[in-house]
Amino acid sequence: MSAPIIAIDAMGGDFGPRCIVPASIASLVEFPSLNLVLVGQAPLLEGLIARHSGVDRSRLRVEHAGEVVAMDERPAQVLRGKPDSSMRVALEVLRSGNAQACVSAGNTGALMALSRYVLKTLPGIDRPAMVAAIPTSRGHCHLLDLGANVDCSAEHLYQFAVMGVVAAEALGISSPRLALLNVGTEDIKGNQQVKLAASLLQQAKGLNYIGYIEGDGLYRGEADVVVCDGFVGNILLKSSEGLASMISARMEALFKQSLGSRLVGSLALPLLRRLQGDLAPARHNGASFLGLQGIVVKSHGSAGPDGFQSAIRRALSEVREDLPQRLHDRLEHLLL
Amino acid sequence: MSAPIIAIDAMGGDFGPRCIVPASIASLVEFPSLNLVLVGQAPLLEGLIARHSGVDRSRLRVEHAGEVVAMDERPAQVLRGKPDSSMRVALEVLRSGNAQACVSAGNTGALMALSRYVLKTLPGIDRPAMVAAIPTSRGHCHLLDLGANVDCSAEHLYQFAVMGVVAAEALGISSPRLALLNVGTEDIKGNQQVKLAASLLQQAKGLNYIGYIEGDGLYRGEADVVVCDGFVGNILLKSSEGLASMISARMEALFKQSLGSRLVGSLALPLLRRLQGDLAPARHNGASFLGLQGIVVKSHGSAGPDGFQSAIRRALSEVREDLPQRLHDRLEHLLL
Known part of the structure; x- marks a missing residue:
């Protein structure tokens, strides 16, 4: 090339x-x-x-x-x-x-x-989506959409799913586990768009669709590609950034105040900062429009x-x- | 009594x-x-x-x-x-x-x-909502709805706002700062329900409505009561729990492996666990149906x-x- x-x-x-x-x-x-x-x-x-x-x-x-x-x-x-x-x-x-x-x-x-x-x-x-890799217990998860589309139909979610899978494959993940973000893992859970998107994904061939995933499952690394509308994705991403910052700040304060040990602080703080960087992937690595x-x-x-x-x-x-x-x-x- | x-x-x-x-x-x-x-x-x-x-x-x-x-x-x-x-x-x-x-x-x-x-x-x-106090940099924020209602109209969000304010007041917060969770703080941001709820709240008297808040602003403690639909609230809560657990686990691993110091670990781990408990308030304190x-x-x-x-x-x-x-x-x- x-x-x-x-x-x-x-x-x-x-x-x-x-x-x-x-x-x-x-x-x-x-x-x-x-x-x-x-x-x-x-x-x-x-x-x-x-x-x-x-x-x-x-x-x-x-x-x-x-x-x-x-x-x-x-x-x-x-x-x-x-x-x-x-x-x-x-x-x-x-x-x-x-x-x-x-x-x-x-x-x-x-x-x-x-x-x-x-x-x-x-x-x-119909609509491009924004995707970024966020860290999980097992590696990374490609989350989309991150805010480009605040209202999404089931067809939009389906298109995001297909794009997310192809993007993950291009990054070297073979047969990425694909999940829809939802408020529960049972079939009856969720809003109309998510339920309909699930039935579209169940019918699709060539996708490793594993079903619904919850917010905690995402961070446990249960899927490689997680799909949601841009309203939910944006709020998940920003609240995660905010929470990671808050935890870092609290840990710094705890180490400085409670332990009273400069040694502990000097060992712990660089680790905390590295972790914090890890947790703000959009800030550090950019997001793709797919x-x-x-x-x-x-x-x-x-x-x-x-x-x-x-x-x-x-x-x-x-x-x-x-x-x-x-x-x-x-x-x-x-x-x- | x-x-x-x-x-x-x-x-x-x-x-x-x-x-x-x-x-x-x-x-x-x-x-x-x-x-x-x-x-x-x-x-x-x-x-x-x-x-x-x-x-x-x-x-x-x-x-x-x-x-x-x-x-x-x-x-x-x-x-x-x-x-x-x-x-x-x-x-x-x-x-x-x-x-x-x-x-x-x-x-x-x-x-x-x-x-x-x-x-x-x-x-x-019309519909009860689920509320819990989640920790922020400045104290706590009362977040609702946490999953009772996956589809909400602007009127539902308005009712949640009123209930959240009254519940916060009952817990001793005077004139609680009320915000709507959104993907940006500018007027043009958000979906139809959120924009309409904002205009209802702007007209309401006796509410300290401060406008939109983003996911990171929530954790920075910019509001006392934050309103969203149950789909978003549930995913925010569970993803926060998942992220807090992941951070704790990583910190434990970092302290155990990288520092190689039992002293640091023994000082740091109890702090981490306390923080983790703090960050899973629904798990620890229960949520109210309002x-x-x-x-x-x-x-x-x-x-x-x-x-x-x-x-x-x-x-x-x-x-x-x-x-x-x-x-x-x-x-x-x-x-x-």
């Missing part, structure tokens, strides 16, 4: 280009065949690049885009009113074939709306350079796996 | 009367004015009571009920087919005025269905004697606060 090119929305996220430019340059060092297109306000970006020495400019191109999508801007407003935003121009670079993936840390809703508008969805997919005619990875808005670099890494691995084509091929067989 | 009487479904939960009888006897010791009615298979219960010495039988009555509700039985089946279950008879004892509260560790769905059927809801309340014409507290199915005793404690405090009457009075002013 030829040298991969990734288009970077260099203006998004809480920290903007000051975080994204160094992360991009670090990625060029990490992957010697990688090419990047940094999209955003060219003078600003060139100024930031110039601070680094030894940058291989033959692999780093800057594409100017005058506008920036604010983190709290409405998706509809961005679609209509900002034709020259860095986010949109980065997606256009991808659509026109001048890149194989796009990475942004910007406004999630706007990125989803623009991605759908610019790239379109794969045949048979179901588009192109690869889009969303880095967490509050991610630092390491987090953004992880998102680039994720995008690159999806390019290497040719994820949209794999999805397209499998969807033909699996969609209703 | 006269000596409080609590009816106990002595047959429910994963451990049944072997856990519930000792917990009940311990509660009689803890509260010298408390009276209990143990409902279940009389010979079995009498046999278990007889193992304890010094039990004040003038405050402990056994009421026979021949049937037991299985943990996986369908609520509709229980309603129609088990008129003599310990769960139902305990609720009848409450309804007939021979007790002021009922505590059960049995099948949640069946307990909710039977409670609604036997006790009826308060005027203006909106019924009577007090019903659900002890976690897997609760041990301590957990069941906590549920009795919670029921007793609701009796002392006369929670259903307080709810009735406030609802008259607040319901639409």
